[in-house]
Amino acid sequence: MGYGSRAEIxxxxxxxxxxLDGVDLTDVSRRIPVTPDLAxxxxxxxxxxxxxxGLVLILNKPLGMTCSHKEDGALVYDVLPDRWRRRDPSISTIGRLDKQTSGLLLLTDDGDLLHRVISPKRHVAKVYHATLARPLVGTEGALFASGTLVLEGEDKPLAPAVLEPITATEARLTVTEGRYHQVxxxxxxxxxxxxxxxxERLGGLALPADLEPGAWRRATEAEVAAIFA
Known part of the structure; x- marks a missing residue:
């Protein structure tokens, strides 16, 4: 769990x-079962x-942070306790948000959950709020929903997506894929x-309103279940 080497412990x-149970544990050779009540x-x-x-975290990712273990600059893992970088299994992001995208990001050491969320077969919806440089012309929604749009450099059309205009230069877009810089x-x-x-949202899980940029907390069982609701 990353607290230190055998000698350090x-x-x-x-x-x-x-x-442990109110008593100093000086015999560190004892094997202690890692049960849910251990905390x-x-x-x-x-x-x-x-x-x-089995840890699942909700992070309100701020701008300027990268979803990587190795890149230079600020990383999303920097906001977690330093020892958590040494946990085994390791903590990884469930999907990625690029450096200039903010909002709901999940992290976990549960590999099965990670793959269930990002699996194309699950069609877990991702909802984004986009602010645009130019006003919408009105035809974007039909094109995005058609399932015929092919991105530059690709040959497979995108799955249908839902565009909801908010203002002339703001829109909410719901996609079920996770292609590179897709939105x-x-x-x-x-x-x-x-x-x-x-x-703003991953499946049925919305970014908690009380979670400030850069803040994180453990997800509840109900919140994890909401992803697939």
């Missing part, structure tokens, strides 16, 4: 830094132990340019 135990029973350095594998390229295909892009 041994030193922590010897100085009373690990408490209620174990304290490390004065804080409840981290959640076990930006869709508007580029109709002669427009996306100046700002924000993801």
């Amino acid at each position: 041994a030193r922590l135990g010897k100085v009373g830094g690990i408490v 209620e029973r174990m304290v490390i350095d004065g804080r409840p132990v981290d959640p076990p594998p 930006r390229r869709m508007f580029a295909a109709v002669g427009n340019h996306v100046e700002a892009l924000h993801r």
Whole structure:
């Protein structure tokens, strides 16, 4: 779970830094089952132990952060506790938002959940709020919904998407695919340019209104289920 090497954990135990069921755990050779209630029973350095594998996080991704483990600059993983980078299995984003896209982003160490969400067979809808450089002309919605639009450099048409105009230069777009820079390229295909892009929803899960940019929290079981609702 990333707290340290065997030697580091041994030193922590010897100085009373690990408490299990109210008692100092100095014998760090003991094997402790990682059960769902462990966070209620174990304290490390004065804080409840981290959640076990099966972790799902909701992040309000701010602009300027990259969904990568390796690229230069600010990464979405930077907002998490540093030790979480050492968890095994590792935490990964469920899909990606590019550096200049903000909004709802999920992270997990549950590989099965990750693949279920991004699988093309699931058709999990992704809803974006786009601010455009030029006014809509009125024909974009029909084209996006037709299932015939082919993006530049590709030969397979996009799945039908739903466009909901908000103002002359703002629209809500719902897509069920996750192609590279898809929303930006869709508007580029109709002669427009996306100046700002924000993801509001993933499946039936909306970005919590109380989650400020850069803030995150654990998703509840109900919220995870809502993705597929």
